[in-house]
Amino acid sequence: MSTVVDERLRRLRRELDDHSRIADRLGLDLERPLRSLNDGYPENAVSLVGKLTEKLLKELWRHHDVEGDPSTKALNDLVKRCRPYIRSSTVLDALDDIRRLRNRSTHDGYEISDEDGLLAVRRLVDVLIWFTDTGSAALLGGEPDVAPEVARRCEFLAGLHVTLGYRQAKRFVLSPDTVYLLFCRESGMRLEYVELLLSRDADDLGTVLTSRGGELLRTRLPKLTRFVVVDNDGGAAPGALHQLLGTDFRIVRYDGFVDTVVNLDTHLAGFSGVVAPGDDVNGAPPGPRTVFAASVLSADPRTGESTVTESGDAAELLARLAGGSANVLVTGRPGSGKSTLLRALAADPEVRRFRFYFDLGLKPKDEPFSEYAARVLAPAMASDRSRAYELFLYLIRSGTALCVLDAFDEGVTEPSPGGFLRLFTDLSAVLSAESAVVISSRVSFLADSPQVRQLVDSGAGRSEQLVEQMYANGVDPSRVPHFHVVRLTEPEATPLERGLTARLDLAPGRPLAEILGTHLTRTLTERGRPELEQRLPTTLGRAFLTDRTVFSLLDLHRELGGDAFTDGRLDPASCVLAPLLRPAGPDHVAFAHTAYQELLAARYLADPAHREAVADLPGGAFLTEQVRAFLAGMPYDAGGADATEGDDCVLPAGAYLVGPAERLLVRRVTRPVLFDRRAVTVARYRRFLDSLDQDGTSRWDHPDQPSHITHRPWTNRLRHPDYYENPRFDNHPAICVSWWSAYAFAAFEGKRLPTALEWEAASRGADGRLFPWGDAPDTSRVNCADTWVGHPVTTYQAWLRDFAGEGVRRAGANPADERPGNRSPFGVLDMVGNCWEWTSTSVDDPAEAVICGGSYDNPMRAVQTSTKGIYRKRGGSNAVGFRCVEDVDTGDGSATARSVSTTEVEGTRP
Helix, strand or coil, X not given: CCHHHHHHHHHHHHHHHCCHHHXXXXXXXXXXXXXXXXXXXXXXXXXXXXXXXXXXXXXXXXXXXXXXXXXXXXXXXXXXXXXXXXXXXXXXXXXXXXXXXXXXXXXXXXXXXXXXXXXXXXXXXXXXXXXXXXXXXXXXXXXXXXXXXXXXXXXXXXXXXXXXXXXXXEEEEEECCEEEEEEEEEECCEEEEEEEEEECCHHHHHXXXXXXXXXXXXXXXXXXXXXXXXXXXXXXXXXXXXXXXXXXCEEEEHHHHHHHCECHHHHHHHHHCCCCCCCCCCCCCCCCCCCCXXXXXXXXXXXXXXXXXXXXXXXXXXXXXXXXXXXXXXXXXXXXXXXXXXHHHHHCXXXXXXXXXXXXXHCCCCCCHHHHHHHHHHHHECCCHHHHHHHHXXXXXXXXXXXXXXXXXXXXXXXXXXXXXXXXXXXXXXXXXXXXXXXXXXXXXXXXXXXXXXXXXXXXXXXXXXXXXXXXXXXXXXXXXXXXXXXXXXXXXXXXXXXXXXXXXXXXXXXXXXXXXXXXXXXXXXXXXXXXXXXXXXXXXXXXXXXXXXXXHHHHHHHHCHHHEHHHCCXXXXXXXXXXXXXXXXXXXXXXXXXXXXXXXXXHHCCHHHHHHHCCCCCCCCECHHHHHHHHCCCCCCCXXXXXXXXXXXXXXXEEEECCHHHEEEEEECCCEEECCCCCXXXXXXXXXXXXXXXXXXXXXXXXXXXXXXXXXXXCCCCCCCCCCCHHHCXXXXXXXXXXXXXXXXXXXXXXXXXXXXXXXXXXXCCCCXXXXXXXXXXXXXXXXXXXXXXXXXXXXXXXXXXXXXXXXXXXXXXXXXXXXXXXXXXXXXCCCCCEEECCCCCCCCCEEEEECCCCCCCHHHCCCCCEEEEECCCCCCCEECXXXXXXXXXXXXXXXXXXXXXXXXXXXX
């Protein structure tokens, strides 16, 4: 072997000798891998390191009572299951390297080099260092002379310093309550030391030091690296302790020692001083603490059944949940007080010993959370800024920390279930069975993303991607506490609305858009730049649609012009928008509340030409539900699709808002389309039945229609066997017909099925409303489960309890024109509820098609204009019908609809 390799082997041998206690206790021969390397067999060395690591992990498994028998587990499984019990990122990385090298060494054709063998031993040393230097009872066993609480504190403080790059140099047990620890690390060409005297009682420490004549204190270590860590400061102890210590030691309470490493008060002060809209000039809400009412959705850990309970004080509820091992998602509409609650929670020292707050609305979308958290925490570090994130994870895994993640929905790279899943996966490192994570989001992604919902509910359909990432981050998914979903009750006016109404001296009861607009106008008028308001939608409003919410001062100067700053000074206070902004880093700002920029985005979209431009944005526009809600309340410019909304059932060509609340899109309908006013009825379908061939097919069939398809209804599935014969059902929707039959019927009438895009656009209108009639739920306008049970159905368990039995037996489809209030902006009736409707759109599987609108057996929350499902084309259901459309020939290619007759609109043309 080379001289360099020989020297490294000698160094590793010396380092392995430091861990003889673990080796003797577990029967480990740490010399064997080195002998194999010395004899020129690196593959044997890697294999032996793997076996030694297996022994260590099996002992760790048993110590923590992990479910199962570790003796039958291979290295990969041992690493995965033991990760949640290891607080050190260095150890986790070392285990990954050992596992990777071990897997390679057993793979035919892969040559293991001396360097691979040395790396395996080096990583084994890193694993041993953690357990030896922290004095962990997991592998070292207990120390009978040390009180359990003192041993636990020693392990915590030792782990803290190992995380910061130190190694334990000395450890002396002076008494059951007093331990001496010395740590050192290399820093360039010099060594740095930290010396700790840890004791639960100052009197005991004084007695120990007196009995030893102060010999432990006779060192030349720097003053600021010497600490006495006690439960009290020794104020009631004899003066002998102070005389012995002199001025060389800093006396620190155990609960306050972490403050010498990271100043969490500095970290938390970064958000506590931010003035929120509606607050007074000191940043505190006027008057006493605002009480937020809330309801909490929790899942029973044994049965998985969800229950909803009411709370009159959301702050008290959050403090109680965060004080235990619980994770919480707080949802509510903009301005409902989510951030106020979360900031107060993070500032409360009674909740958790360590508290961290991160505003994900300020995190660049392409920046991993680890880098963002490190950047935010770095200014609070006394030193070692490069280790800020490792320290944060260590405290999280210690079970003593609260992590508050505000504006989760603003931190996603894409506002879709997949986007929420990716961000949740990136954040999975902060989840543990001991700590608490509180998240705020306008979108209840835990309920709306099946993968995440099933994960936190311990369901069988967990996302493999998320589970694997959690294991990789040292988190056992089975030990993650369930999430509680806290929904802030909708008050008559949100805290944001109340605060701004009082500040601006407005009459109560005004809509949020008007309040924010008034604040914008007054701010610019008071600063002498009222004309600037007209430029804001095309600059800052459009910027929101491209996912830009943080701006440098140079950005604002370039996009708004020099007149956006007073006196020619390029600083935040000189910007004319300063009262509406908050700091977002050096020389960067963001709106004090996202709703301001969302209002500007809605104003931009109110122009049809702008919507057309947004439809062409690469990757699509960044839209939120609040932008849509603002847009729904705005008047529109003349021209385009907006001007032609009426009663002729024609969907004009143009750009429309479509998609669910968490994934709103702007999509273009390229040509005008005439919709049937009502769903196809039994009477209409009966005429089609009369034209069928003897085998139930027709000359209008789809060319890809499978054999053995008949267009006659599935009478054995009909709840009323005489549905197609009895005249009393003539005006009811045609149901229990397959997609192939719906296609053939449309062709029979010289029409076609609508695309899912056309269907949703016709239902929502140009303003993207939630229901055909507007945004307010109204059970009198729609046939759904809530209508049949007489009250809102909020959870799946409530649906099973209140509707699935007697309710579902009574419920069914109503006549197609029974609810005239269920009318879209274009005059199309009954597009949500009653029956799902087939569309011509397939997504992944050509044997399936998209259905829209929901049906009589869905709750109100699932019969919206964006409601979609997937159904097999061969299927037939009492809850699935259809309607037809035809393209409008304008002659000149314009979007102006031709005049149509009543019979054509009704779909009764023979």
